Amino acid sequence: IAKMVPVLLSLPLLLGSTVPQGTQAGPYLLTFLYTGLSRPSKGFPRFQATAFLNDQAFFHYDSESRKAEPLGPWSQVEGMEDWKKESQLQQAREEIFLETLKDAMNYYKESTGSHTFQGMFGCELQNNRSSGAFWRYAYDGEDFIEFNKEVPAWVALDPAALNTKKKWEAEKVYVQRAKAYLEEECPGMLQRYLNYSRTHLDRQEPPSVTASSHMAPGQNRTLKCLAYDFYPQGIGLHWTRAGEMQKLELERHILPSGKGTYLSWVVVGVPSQDRAPYSCHVEHRSLAQPLTLLWDERQTASAEDKVETPRPQ
Structure with a gap:
């Protein structure tokens, strides 16, 4: 547990893509989409993560390359992120993410077939202030568990998630850290990224x-x-x-x-x-x-x- 939860707390969540684009003051979104497969088909990695700024993918990681690599215009940006350090962090996230997928499969005694675990999490800034965040997971396309930062607590949305909830709430301090991540750390990270990305995200291309x-x-x-x-x-x-x-x-x-x-x-x-x-x-x-x-x-x-x-x- 001491190993699992701190790593999970560093995971950033997906605020839907339907959030409207705003003015120069936002809204701006930092979102991460994670996918783990128990039995990946040929050509598909067991685990992959993509980070987005608004609707633009800016880095990708998967279990084949084991590297977090910037995408598109961000591949030309210097100093935005320490990609070696980010790769190490993604490797740790991969391990914990697939462990949670295995826990869900064990609960349902599903040792055969292919199963999927997905995570979506992140935050939003409007007028340079935090204006929203969420953190949730799904198992085989169905809601699994989500974090309610108002309570604060992890909310099990599936019977198998009760075990995960117990693991992640074994020490109360971890719940408080999850709340702090969504309300403080993630918006701070997004603000830092915007120092390198605002011009690109605010661009207007006519049809x-x-x-x-x-x-x-x-x-x-x-x-x-x-x-x-x-x-x-x-x-x-x-x-x-x-x-x-x-x-x-x-x-x-x-x-x-x-x-x-x-x-x-x-x-x-x-x-x-x-x-x-x-x-x-x-x-x-x-x-x-x-x-x-x-x-x-x-x-x-x-x-x-x-x-x-x-x-x-």
């Missing part, structure tokens, strides 16, 4: 926008408006018909592009006899004013066409 049309024989036409290469994530995207917003959408998605930006699209159906003008409207923080991309069916010359507006400069 490029295209509109396309498709009509299969005997079917209605579909119009698709695609916005891509934008940051931050929040975006307003919709079609209008003769100036009126269309609410009966066939599709609406927003996804990471894989290069630190996002892409989003919205699709509507248009009856074959409809000749009204359609426009795609785009609103994003990076734009001084909304973009409007006109699609006029009367200008369509074939069953599939495409128009594009250049990316704002």
Whole structure:
């Protein structure tokens, strides 16, 4: 126990990705996502951890490399973290994390099959002040245990977690340290990281926008408006018909592009006899004013066409 709990107390938690991006004052989030597998498939590590600043992954560790390594623009930043020391810390976390997975499996007498243990924990700053934090775990996709810093106490969310709760609360001082970690240590760490990262996290990348049309024989036409290469994530995207917003959408998605930006699209159906003008409207923080991309069916010359507006400069 004396070995387990202090290491766990150094683990930072995931505040959902749906928290809106803020102004220069935040919110900013430091989040860690941990995953342990009892029987990993080929090509998957037994344990891996990824740390995020807001929605941007900034370092990764896994049980194959045994190294914590900065990602993306943070690989060019000097002095943000002692990566050798961070690697050693992640190795200790890996050991404790997989031990807890084994405890849960033993409780349910699950010696066969593949089982998963996940941890999410971290903190948030708004206007340079701590504005939220949480710390929770899941076993095979179901809630397992979480820390309630108001009580403070570990709360078992699964029968097997009662054993874990007893281990982690064997000495009351460890509960107080967990509370201190979430309320003081994690926000302090996030503030230090922001000294190196604020410019990158506050950046605004405007979207490029295209509109396309498709009509299969005997079917209605579909119009698709695609916005891509934008940051931050929040975006307003919709079609209008003769100036009126269309609410009966066939599709609406927003996804990471894989290069630190996002892409989003919205699709509507248009009856074959409809000749009204359609426009795609785009609103994003990076734009001084909304973009409007006109699609006029009367200008369509074939069953599939495409128009594009250049990316704002």
